[in-house]
Amino acid sequence: MQQRYNYAFFDEASKREIRRAIIKGVSIPGYQVPFASREMPIGRGWGTGGLQITLSLIGRSDVLKVIDQGSDDSVNAVNIKKLVADTTDVEVTEATEEATLIQSRHRIPERPLRADQILVLQVPTPEPLRSFEPREAVTRRLHAEADYTGAWLELFDQIVRHGTTTTGADHPVLVNGRYVMAPSPIPRFDNLKLHQADHLTLLGAGREKKIYAVPPYTDVVPLDFEDYPFSVERFDGKRCRLCGAEGVYLDELVDEATGETYHQCNDTAFCAARRAAREDAPSEGSWEGGRHA
DSSP: OOTTSBTTBSOHHHHHHHHHHHHHHHHSTTOOEEOOOOOOSSOTTSSHHHHHHHHHHOOTTOEEEEEETTBSSSHHHHHHHHHHHHHHOOEEOSOGGGOSEEEEESOOOSSOOOTTOEEEEEOSOOOTTTTTOOOHHHHHHHHHTTOOHHHHHHHHHHHHHHSSOOOOBOOOEEETTTEEEOOOSOBHHHHGGGTTOSSEEEEEETTTTEEEEEOTTOOEEEOOBTTBOOOOOOOTTOOOTTTOOOSSOEEEEEOTTTOOEEEEESOHHHHHHHHHHHHHOGGGOOEETTEEO
């Protein structure tokens, strides 16, 4: 660990202030808590909100995992891991089951998280009402009055225009029957993983200076209509070309040599674990969609 910095980069007063915002967010699920977002050695919009939560919580016995759109090896994930490791000397891992603190951008891991794990999501735009109301004072009043007419009208407009809701990611959800929340731009496929989850989910937006949370065993319900129910991305008949997984979120790729379209697990660590398990113990079954088959 480089001694030029305090442990976990921040001074202790800054960590306490962020932790107070986290506690308030956990106490009021889905409510956006303002906090004094600090300057970081990475640009705003590259995960500073999630990183500040991670640095305020991480302890010497923690094991850290960082993923960016499902990948452990992207530039953003590697840089965040390096910053945290350089200022804390904690162990880092790519295995979801080994981590106690998981920071992610745009995905929730395929392997179900346990009660002793914390998921930190990076959020670019925390306000779910921003697309139709640009004024912060007005959106805060709408949340206080639980007036979400605009959010429902936006979904209705999508149905009128396209015959279905068209939110590919960041589909708004109702948390604990009270606050409409932006679940960060995770795919619709991941929204249901927040509902009654065993783990704590913390969401941080550094540029917008907001922290909010979904505590364990909390109802998280995507906004939808009875005659147009919420649906997730489907990959019927598709499986990962590398590990054979079905029922997971897949990326559609093109083989540059042949022009052939194929599918591959978006969660690279999940895919690698399946391949390793198949090579080491092919007779013991495999993981399918986060469950042992």
